[in-house]
Amino acid sequence: MLLDDILTYNEEFVSKKEYVPYETDNLPNKRAVIFTCMDTRLIELLPKALNFKNGDVKMVKNAGAILTDPYDSVMKSILVAVHALQADEVFVIAHHRCGMNHLDTDGLLSTMQENGIDTKSIQSVDKDLNQWLQGFDDVGNSVEKSVDIIKNHPLLPNNIPVHGLVIDPATGELDLVTRGY
């Protein structure tokens, strides 16, 4: 079981003080907050490709680095990073070949049913699920939209630059979409 593997490993990690190289505080040394995708390929690659170490940045993730609602938990996290944790620069970093690109929402809903979610439960959701689950058609446009929502947020100070980038999940190469300065 993965949980047991984790707990066993963790005991050793702590007792051998393997945490020492990662000691830092909760304020981002590079004073930035990164909003990116939860993709597995980016876990280590993104920080390495951007030269971020433990302690350097605040990082917020979701599926696709898609921000659609200016009052969702992603925007809240960005505002907390800026107002409470000294971040003074925001980076939206989506990636090529993202699972949210052309996401088949009908397919996702059928998979949910195959996974045992019954029609009644699906109908009980008070939302347009196809719209709520939707991904994006063009990664650059999606980044621009997220940047726009953040940049124009009434609770974000005007002097905070909001940048938009797309990373290659194989090589780590960045394409600049929006230069926020």
Ligand SMILES: [Zn+2]
């Ligand atoms: Zn992705």
